[in-house]
Amino acid sequence: MKVNRRDFISLSAVAGAMTAIPATAKGIELPDPKQKAKLRLSCQEGVAPGGSLNEKLDFLEEHGFTGIEPHGGGLPGRVDEYKKALRGRDIKVSAVCAGFSGVIISEKESSRKEAMRSIKEILTASGEIGAVGMIVVPAFNGQTALHHKESRELLLELLPELGDHAQKAGTSVLLEPLNRREAYFLRQLAPAASICRDANNKGVRMMGDFWHMTWEETSDMGAFISGGEHLKHVHIASRKSRKMPGEDEGDNYVEGFRGLKVLGYQNYVSFECGSKGDRRKSIPAAAKLLREQWAQA
Numbered sequence: 001m002k003v004n005r006r007d008f009i010s011l012s013a014v015a016g017a018m019t020a021i022p023a024t025a026k027g028i029e030l031p032d033p034k035q036k037a038k039l040r041l042s043c044q045e046g047v048a049p050g051g052s053l054n055e056k057l058d059f060l061e062e063h064g065f066t067g068i069e070p071h072g073g074g075l076p077g078r079v080d081e082y083k084k085a086l087r088g089r090d091i092k093v094s095a096v097c098a099g100f101s102g103v104i105i106s107e108k109e110s111s112r113k114e115a116m117r118s119i120k121e122i123l124t125a126s127g128e129i130g131a132v133g134m135i136v137v138p139a140f141n142g143q144t145a146l147h148h149k150e151s152r153e154l155l156l157e158l159l160p161e162l163g164d165h166a167q168k169a170g171t172s173v174l175l176e177p178l179n180r181r182e183a184y185f186l187r188q189l190a191p192a193a194s195i196c197r198d199a200n201n202k203g204v205r206m207m208g209d210f211w212h213m214t215w216e217e218t219s220d221m222g223a224f225i226s227g228g229e230h231l232k233h234v235h236i237a238s239r240k241s242r243k244m245p246g247e248d249e250g251d252n253y254v255e256g257f258r259g260l261k262v263l264g265y266q267n268y269v270s271f272e273c274g275s276k277g278d279r280r281k282s283i284p285a286a287a288k289l290l291r292e293q294w295a296q297a
């Protein structure tokens with residue numbers, strides 16, 4: 001058979017699809033996780049409605065959320081505020097979202113040093129308020145002149161120091177893959193997990209964000225499974241416009257949730273999104289949808 005280039009590409013795509021993890025677990029024997037996975041909902045502080053931290057916590061608790069995700073910017077000065085607000089509540093801090101200055105994989109030493117200093121400061125605060133980890137993006141597009149190979153090597157040189165600091169503080173660094181429009185260096189969960197494996201430090205972990213995964217992953221389930229023991233946090237939003245889950249037609253998280261169930265995932269799924277409608281209505285509606293889809297997974 002004569003194979004032209006177009007045929008070759010489509011045949012390669014078919015072969016690729018056959019070797020990839022299928023979209024459903026049908027026909028594959030998957031081991032039971034040590035612990036059954038739980039859906040623990042969290043919401044970023046800036047996404048929750050309310051005029052104060054206490055009002056936001058009241059709202060989230062009322063709707064069954066057990067986690068809140070503060071922004072890392074200014075967090076070292078808010079540790080007491082957080083400790084006080086969380087006292088006597090069932091809700092806890094899930095993760096801390098970035099907020100540091102500098103760029104870890106910058107070609108400029110001054111920028112790398114600033115990133116290390118700033119990340120350590122926020123890691124200390126993250127540990128004090130009981131966060132699973134602090135989310136770190138190694139570099140957004142345009143923030144480093146280094147190529148991929150140099151970037152990865154540099155990151156692995158610097159991560160052990162951050163991982164050690166995080167472990168002492170009782171938390172972790174959470175590497176977050178983003179979509180290509182934001183950060184080409186780290187776009188998929190499997191390469192993030194392989195960086196964690198190579199760092200070989202319990203203070204260095206990773207996460208997945210359904211919004212970015214929409215554009216970068218071929219299988220939500222496969223992506224989460226490849227995160228394995230390194231996966232410690234998940235972000236969620238609607239899949240077409242990054243609004244509230246369920247606000248875009250066809251929003252579906254079932255395959256991803258199936259992956260989390262295979263892992264026996266025990267950490268949070270946290271809202272990082274806008275809202276088309278009134279958040280006081282759209283957040284409870286999204287929580288209901290996610291609980292339904294979790295049950296289907």
Ligand code: MG
Pocket residue numbers: 176209235272
């Ligand atoms: Mg995110």
